[in-house]
Amino acid sequence: xxxxxxxxxxxxxxxxxxxxxxxxxxxxxxxxxxxxxxxxxxxxxxxxxxxxxxxxxxxxxxxxxxxxxxxxxxxxxxxxxxxxxxxxxxxxxxxxxxxxxxxxxxxxxxxxxxxxxxxxxxxxxxxxxxxxxxxxxxxxxxxxxxxxxxxxxxxxxxxxxxxxxxxxxxxxxxxxxxxxxxxxxxxxxxxxxxxxxxxxxxxxxxxxxxxxxxxxxxxxxxxxxxxxxxxxxxxxxxxxxxxxxxxxxxxxxxxxxxxxxxxxxxxxxxxxxxxxxxxxxxxxxxxxxxxxxxxxxxxxxxxxxxxxxxxxxxxxxxxxxxxxxxxxxxxxxxxxxxxxxxxxxxxxxxxxxxxxxxxxxxxxxxxxxxxxxxxxxxxxxxxxxxxxxxxxxxxxxxxxxxxxxxxxxxxxxxxxxxxxxxxxxxxxxxxxxxxxxxxxxxxxxxxxxxxxxxxxxxxxxxxxxxxxxxxxxxxxxxxxxxxxxxxxxxxxxxxxxxxxxxxxxxxxxxxxxxxxxxxxxxxxxxxxxxxxxxxxxxxxxxxxxxxxxxxxxxxxxxxxxxxxxxxxxxxxxxxxxxxxxxxxxxxxxxxxxxxxxx
Amino acid sequence: xxxxxxxxxxxxxxxxxxxxxxxxxxxxxxxxxxxxxxxxxxxxxxxxxxxxxxxxxxxxxxxxxxxxxxxxxxxxxxxxxxxxxxxxxxxxxxxxxxxxxxxxxxxxxxxxxxxxxxxxxxxxxxxxxxxxxxxxxxxxxxxxxxxxxxxxxxxxxxxxxxxxxxxxxxxxxxxxxxxxxxxxxxxxxxxxxxxxxxxxxxxxxxxxxxxxxxxxxxxxxxxxxxxxxxxxxxxxxxxxxxxxxxxxxxxxxxxxxxxxxxxxxxxxxxxxxxxxxxxxxxxxxxxxxxxxxxxxxxxxxxxxxxxxxxxxxxxxxxxxxxxx
Numbered sequence: 001x002x003x004x005x006x007x008x009x010x011x012x013x014x015x016x017x018x019x020x021x022x023x024x025x026x027x028x029x030x031x032x033x034x035x036x037x038x039x040x041x042x043x044x045x046x047x048x049x050x051x052x053x054x055x056x057x058x059x060x061x062x063x064x065x066x067x068x069x070x071x072x073x074x075x076x077x078x079x080x081x082x083x084x085x086x087x088x089x090x091x092x093x094x095x096x097x098x099x100x101x102x103x104x105x106x107x108x109x110x111x112x113x114x115x116x117x118x119x120x121x122x123x124x125x126x127x128x129x130x131x132x133x134x135x136x137x138x139x140x141x142x143x144x145x146x147x148x149x150x151x152x153x154x155x156x157x158x159x160x161x162x163x164x165x166x167x168x169x170x171x172x173x174x175x176x177x178x179x180x181x182x183x184x185x186x187x188x189x190x191x192x193x194x195x196x197x198x199x200x201x202x203x204x205x206x207x208x209x210x211x212x213x214x215x216x217x218x219x220x221x222x223x224x225x226x227x228x229x230x231x232x233x234x235x236x237x238x239x240x241x242x243x244x245x246x247x248x249x250x251x252x253x254x255x256x257x258x259x260x261x262x263x264x265x266x267x268x269x270x271x272x273x274x275x276x277x278x279x280x281x282x283x284x285x286x287x288x289x290x291x292x293x294x295x296x297x298x299x300x301x302x303x304x305x306x307x308x309x310x311x312x313x314x315x316x317x318x319x320x321x322x323x324x325x326x327x328x329x330x331x332x333x334x335x336x337x338x339x340x341x342x343x344x345x346x347x348x349x350x351x352x353x354x355x356x357x358x359x360x361x362x363x364x365x366x367x368x369x370x371x372x373x374x375x376x377x378x379x380x381x382x383x384x385x386x387x388x389x390x391x392x393x394x395x396x397x398x399x400x401x402x403x404x405x406x407x408x409x410x411x412x413x414x415x416x417x418x419x420x421x422x423x424x425x426x427x428x429x430x431x432x433x434x435x436x437x438x439x440x441x442x443x444x445x446x447x448x449x450x451x452x453x454x455x456x457x458x459x460x461x462x463x464x465x466x467x468x469x470x471x472x473x474x475x476x477x478x479x480x481x482x483x484x485x486x487x488x489x490x491x492x493x494x495x496x497x498x499x500x501x502x503x504x505x506x507x508x509x510x511x512x513x514x515x516x517x518x519x520x521x522x523x524x525x526x527x528x529x530x531x532x533x534x535x536x537x538x539x540x541x542x543x544x545x546x547x548x549x550x551x552x553x554x555x556x557x558x559x560x561x562x563x564x565x566x567x568x569x570x571x572x573x574x575x576x577x578x579x580x581x582x583x584x585x586x587x588x589x590x591x592x593x594x595x596x597x598x
Numbered sequence: 599x600x601x602x603x604x605x606x607x608x609x610x611x612x613x614x615x616x617x618x619x620x621x622x623x624x625x626x627x628x629x630x631x632x633x634x635x636x637x638x639x640x641x642x643x644x645x646x647x648x649x650x651x652x653x654x655x656x657x658x659x660x661x662x663x664x665x666x667x668x669x670x671x672x673x674x675x676x677x678x679x680x681x682x683x684x685x686x687x688x689x690x691x692x693x694x695x696x697x698x699x700x701x702x703x704x705x706x707x708x709x710x711x712x713x714x715x716x717x718x719x720x721x722x723x724x725x726x727x728x729x730x731x732x733x734x735x736x737x738x739x740x741x742x743x744x745x746x747x748x749x750x751x752x753x754x755x756x757x758x759x760x761x762x763x764x765x766x767x768x769x770x771x772x773x774x775x776x777x778x779x780x781x782x783x784x785x786x787x788x789x790x791x792x793x794x795x796x797x798x799x800x801x802x803x804x805x806x807x808x809x810x811x812x813x814x815x816x817x818x819x820x821x822x823x824x825x826x827x828x829x830x831x832x833x834x835x836x837x838x839x840x841x842x843x844x845x846x847x848x849x850x851x852x853x854x855x856x857x858x859x860x861x862x863x864x865x866x867x868x869x870x871x872x873x874x875x876x877x878x879x880x881x882x883x884x885x886x887x888x889x890x891x892x893x894x895x896x897x898x899x900x901x902x903x904x905x906x907x908x909x910x911x912x913x914x915x916x917x918x919x920x921x922x
Contacts, residue, residue, distance in 0.1 A: 134860065161909075161911075171853035172853065173853065175920055236656065236921065237656065237873075239916070240873050240874045240919075242877060242878070303618075317606065
């Protein structure tokens with residue numbers, strides 16, 4: 001699996017552009033980082049809120065405990081005072097304790113309902129405030145009485161109950177918490193046991209617990225050691241079975257913070273045992289209260305994270321484009337270069353390395369261009385030298401033939417003829433050399449051809465006639481040197497030599513539109529057109545013939561080299577009729593050509 | 599590149615806006631809905647209703663209800679209730695909780711109102727085919743329980759005098775039927791009398807009944823009547839100093855009734871958990887406003903209270919609700 005992902009990633013990295021690699025990698029790293037940091041902070045924060053809430057609950061419940069404790073201690077003090085200051089000191093048969101009761105009752109009126117002293121048989125010995133006792137009161141049946149009698153050394157706090165000892169003229173029924181203890185009563189010098197009952201108004205306890213703010217939906221309740229509810233903010237609802245409370249479970253909790261799950265919701269429970277009574281104060285904070293802040297926090301954290309990620313992405317894109325764009329530009333230039341764009345414009349921007357690369361590529365391209373140019377120049381010169389070589393090839397060939405003829409004439413003492421010939425040869429070579437120029441005027445070229453024809457005519461003893469017809473407008477046009485003469489030579493050798501009758505060679509120069517044509521027409525043996533077509537393409541080897549087409553192809557190639565592929569020679573021939581060789585060149589005025597070509 | 603940047607900045611701004619909107623919405627969500635609920639009882643604002651009211655107030659404070667408790671100038675006045683019902687609708691209340699004073703006379707107006715404003719019936723109901731939530735004890739059962747208590751106290755072959763008023767609210771009729779059906783199973787006989795409303799006339803009437811009929815049983819199904827009879831009996835005993843063995847039974851709870859039970863002037867009363875009636879009425883009304891699922895027939899528990907069991911741990915919680 002891991003390998004698969006790795007492969008995929010590698011594949012992706014190979015395909016993706018540098019910009020995407022940078023921005024996506026950075027972004028992935030940034031998002032991961034943000035998530036980790038944000039998550040960690042969030043967790044840390046939420047944990048600390050929980051701690052804060054727990055601590056807060058603890059503090060609050062400690063405070064409530066303090067209040068409750070002082071309240072209960074106050075009650076115990078009342079009980080103690082009456083017992084030790086009054087009951088123990090007096091003989092009931094002689095005096096009563098009303099005065100002391102009155103004093104204490106008046107001092108603690110707000111919290112006290114009644115103070116009553118019972119004999120061990122449950123008869124009321126004394127009580128305050130003085131009220132009509134209910135008939136049929138059986139005090140001994142009550143828990144508080146039993147508890148006091150059974151555990152004499154202790155003070156006993158009861159759970160809340162309705163006071164039912166006295167008649168109330170307004171039929172009021174008051175909820176009280178009873179504090180009872182066993183006492184020793186002296187009556188007529190004899191001691192007997194009794195029970196002292198102090199009824200506290202339940203609202204006193206209610207007041208202490210009521211306005212405690214634990215959390216938004218939190219509350220504090222009070223239970224006795226068995227989990228019986230003493231105070232609950234929704235006490236009557238619990239009594240009416242409309243809601244339930246986890247009080248029985250809470251009674252088992254140790255002091256401190258607990259998390260309980262009750263009716264499907266998690267709650268933070270803080271328990272504190274109230275001194276002496278064994279009651280337990282329980283503070284409840286639903287976890288939803290604790291986590292209520294989390295939601296906002298979460299939204300805020302996500303918001304900040306998204307914001308940061310956006311900023312990071314944009315920074316990443318900016319940075320990556322700053323890094324990648326010059327490289328991309330460079331790559332584009334290189335691609336263009338590969339496609340053969342000549343005037344390459346390589347921009348030098350971006351980081352130092354890229355600039356350096358761009359510079360290097362730029363200088364490399366320049367170097368290459370120079371090299372290319374050099375190669376071209378070399379190629380050109382090579383071509384020229386080839387051309388020159390071709391021209392050079394002609395001269396000895398002809399010279400040999402002519403000199404051969406002159407020798408022949410001198411040997412036969414034809415001096416006049418030889419003079420004509422030699423002078424023609426001199427003129428011939430003057431044009432041939434023409435100061436080493438490759439191009440001459442058509443006039444010169446034709447003059448050159450005439451000289452040649454003169455020489456050859458003498459050589460062949462007027463075996464053929466010739467004429468040169470040139471249009472006036474062609475004379476000043478440009479021609480490559482020594483193109484007509486080799487063709488005439490061909491016509492003489494191949495057309496005339498084996499002819500029985502009179503040969504005739506016509507040289508014509510004329511213009512057609514922008515082109516210059518020079519036709520060399522003979523009435524020699526001729527050949528089939530198919531062979532004529534091949535003459536210019538391949539070397540026709542017929543062995544026995546002199547020259548054998550070398551001159552023809554040479555001229556053809558030279559024209560092509562000089563003027564371009566569309567120019568050159570055309571051969572038209574028919575057996576026994578003759579051959580026409582047509583030179584095709586562009587019509588360029590000689591003066592302008594001179595300026596153009598060196 | 600320029601366009602791309604702009605797009606990025608735009609999305610960024612949009613994200614910021616969207617998130618702040620979300621945050622704002624969260625902030626606004628915390629505004630708590632407050633419900634205006636009118637309660638129309640079928641009597642004067644006296645002690646009879648105090649515990650129901652306490653239950654309603656408890657629920658109101660928990661559920662953010664603005665409670666309007668409307669009592670009548672005259673007990674069980676149908677016209678007055680109609681009038682208050684219309685006024686409550688006009689005031690734009692979110693729901694109306696009503697204890698109809700007549701089973702049939704109020705049917706139409708309540709049915710019509712229910713189409714506009716959610717209505718919850720409590721304590722007594724109307725003749726309707728509509729699905730109107732009704733929160734009460736099983737009043738038939740209440741009457742039956744009372745009869746059982748009468749028989750349990752050794753009254754097996756007695757003539758039982760049932761005080762019956764001309765009132766027509768449903769719970770009263772049900773209680774009467776329940777009691778009658780149970781008594782008919784025993785060898786007891788019963789007669790129905792109509793008691794005067796005036797206190798002195800009532801005193802005389804009760805006195806003559808007590809003096810004429812030895813070992814008789816007086817039963818009242820309405821709280822006010824029970825209290826009046828109880829009080830009359832107490833005065834008669836005080837005045838004549840004769841301990842008549844007339845037994846008094848009834849339904850309902852006031853401090854006076856409890857006190858009279860303690861003095862054994864009233865032998866037993868059957869009480870409903872009135873706190874629950876009040877609490878659940880508001881609860882149901884709020885649920886109906888919020889279109890939550892509601893139980894249309896909520897039955898409230900009832901308890902027989904006599905001088906022996908009134909201070910039991912469970913009964914004192916019902917009898918003397920801790921009301922703040």
